[in-house]
Amino acid sequence: MKKYNLLVVDDEREILRSLTLTFAEEYEVFTASSGAEALEILKQRKIALVIADQRMPEMTGAELLEKVFQIDPNIVRIILTGYTDIASLIRAINDGHIYQYITKPWERQELRIIVKRALESYELTLENQRLLNELRVANERLSDENQFLRNEVNKDLQDTDIVGQTPAMQDVFEWVNKVTNNSVTVLLTGETGTGKTLVARHIHQHGLRKDRLFIEQNCGALPENLLESELFGHKRGAFTGAIQDRKGLFEVADGGTLFLDEISEMSSALQVKLLQILQEGRFRRVGENEYRQVDVRIVAATNRDLWTEVQKGRFRMDLYYRVNVFPIHIPPLRKRVKDIPLLADYCLKKHRRKLNSQANSFSDAALQALCRYDYPGNVRELENLIERALILSSGPRIEAGEWLPDLSSNATGMTRLERLQRSEIERLLELHQGDLNRVAQDLGVSRTTVWRRLKDYRSQSDPTFDVSK
Numbered sequence: 348m349k350k351y352n353l354l355v356v357d358d359e360r361e362i363l364r365s366l367t368l369t370f371a372e373e374y375e376v377f378t379a380s381s382g383a384e385a386l387e388i389l390k391q392r393k394i395a396l397v398i399a400d401q402r403m404p405e406m407t408g409a410e411l412l413e414k415v416f417q418i419d420p421n422i423v424r425i426i427l428t429g430y431t432d433i434a435s436l437i438r439a440i441n442d443g444h445i446y447q448y449i450t451k452p453w454e455r456q457e458l459r460i461i462v463k464r465a466l467e468s469y470e471l472t473l474e475n476q477r478l479l480n481e482l483r484v485a486n487e488r489l490s491d492e493n494q495f496l497r498n499e500v501n502k503d504l505q506d507t508d509i510v511g512q513t514p515a516m517q518d519v520f521e522w523v524n525k526v527t528n529n530s531v532t533v534l535l536t537g538e539t540g541t542g543k544t545l546v547a548r549h550i551h552q553h554g555l556r557k558d559r560l561f562i563e564q565n566c567g568a569l570p571e572n573l574l575e576s577e578l579f580g581h582k583r584g585a586f587t588g589a590i591q592d593r594k595g596l597f598e599v600a601d602g603g604t605l606f607l608d609e610i611s612e613m614s615s616a617l618q619v620k621l622l623q624i625l626q627e628g629r630f631r632r633v634g635e636n637e638y639r640q641v642d643v644r645i646v647a648a649t650n651r652d653l654w655t656e657v658q659k660g661r662f663r664m665d666l667y668y669r670v671n672v673f674p675i676h677i678p679p680l681r682k683r684v685k686d687i688p689l690l691a692d693y694c695l696k697k698h699r700r701k702l703n704s705q706a707n708s709f710s711d712a713a714l715q716a717l718c719r720y721d722y723p724g725n726v727r728e729l730e731n732l733i734e735r736a737l738i739l740s741s742g743p744r745i746e747a748g749e750w751l752p753d754l755s756s757n758a759t760g761m762t763r764l765e766r767l768q769r770s771e772i773e774r775l776l777e778l779h780q781g782d783l784n785r786v787a788q789d790l791g792v793s794r795t796t797v798w799r800r801l802k803d804y805r806s807q808s809d810p811t812f813d814v815s816k
């Protein structure tokens with residue numbers, strides 16, 4: 348089978364015959380003796396190229412080729428014309444988008460070459476269109492998948508309710524609301540478990556960027572070089588194991604939000620790179636020379652006092668000012684005791700289904716006990732306590748019991764949780780050779796909290812023990 352169908356159009360039989368002879372060997376040749384007849388054939392056959400004589404009664408070649416262009420702009424259009432038809436030739440070229448005009452009489456071999464070249468470019472055009480189309484389909488699919496993944500990722504984020512009615516939390520809400528409608532850098536501070544991660548997600552979910560990605564990276568979780576390539580990406584071969592180019596989280600989060608948790612843990616080299624992103628919006632992948640531009644909103648968090656870190660020379664002062672543009676401090680749970688019943692109830696509703704529990708309220712005694720405790724692990728600890736209570740209780744109401752921290756109990760009457768806390772505090776105390784500040788820092792609680800605990804423990808086992816030293 349021949350690859351291409353050609354259509355030749357002329358009202359002179361002689362010319363039709365001659366053209367058919369010229370091309371019949373290589374192509375399938377169709378003939379028409381008028382424009383109307385040619386259009387009829389075009390309806391039925393897939394034609395790659397049309398050669399039309401300009402001078403025909405009723406419809407000129409140029410008029411015909413204009414129609415051919417309308418039917419399928421890819422069909423190659425060649426016009427045959429006498430030397431004298433300059434005016435109509437110009438029109439043919441302008442309106443009919445003619446590939447080439449051939450003057451009569453023509454050189455047979457020359458015409459063959461022209462047609463051959465024209466068909467080559469026809470083939471390329473079709474191939475291009477096919478590829479473009481594939482690309483478009485692939486892109487659409489990718490963008491669907493993207494959307495899907497984004498939704499999957501965001502599903503986890505859906506529940507970003509922040510519970511709290513105390514003035515302390517109202518302040519937090521007020522500050523949070525000030526940053527949802529812009530992309531200002533936010534620094535969240537607060538002890539462990541106070542809700543920094545929750546607030547970061549909330550800011551993203553309720554902000555301008557909610558339809559883009561929210562990405563979290565704990566800066567204390569990876570060694571420096573791994574963290575660098577995680578955040579900024581790398582070029583293939585930048586280091587052993589870099590087997591291909593890789594995007595970093597800044598690029599992945601482009602348009603969205605990057606949550607940098609434990610930002611104080613960043614090495615000084617990475618602090619420089621972060622500073623550059625915050626100042627100029629640009630960075631370099633590891634092993635690359637060119638800069639890349641990104642638009643990422645940064646939310647950072649720390650449970651250390653960043654200013655102290657600056658003073659100790661562990662955190663760059665210039666970066667401090669860039670990160671600390673809009674600090675939001677989340678107070679520890681013991682400073683908002685009135686929120687405890689609300690939070691307890693919220694946690695109960697959050698976990699009861701998953702734990703297949705019947706419980707839907709607390710006894711008064713249980714609530715009172717919950718409010719008496721001081722939660723060094725803050726809301727996370729409260730949440731854990733409630734999960735535990737849901738597992739241990741069987742009725743519709745959670746009673747005060749073994750699962751609750753009981754501050755009035757003495758050392759021997761300690762709950763398991765308290766025993767765990769005590770042994771952890773004592774382990775750290777030994778590790779840091781009695782330095783209460785460092786113990787407190789490791790636990791993410793204040794020095795006073797540690798001190799109070801120790802006092803309780805020691806007075807229980809040794810009434811003469813003095814912790815005021």
Ligand SMILES: Nc1ncnc2c1ncn2[C@@H]1O[C@H](COP(=O)(O)OP(=O)(O)OP(=O)(O)O)[C@@H](O)[C@H]1O
Pocket residue numbers: 508509510511537538539540541542543544545546650690693726727730
């Ligand atoms: N105000 C709140 N309302 C509802 N849930 C809360 C609130 N605060 C914290 N939580 C819940 O408590 C748990 C701990 O919070 P989160 O992980 O955000 O703390 P964090 O400050 O990021 O802790 P860390 O410093 O250890 O990373 C989470 O399950 C979170 O959903």
Ligand SMILES: [Mg+2]
Pocket residue numbers: 543544545608
């Ligand atoms: Mg967190």
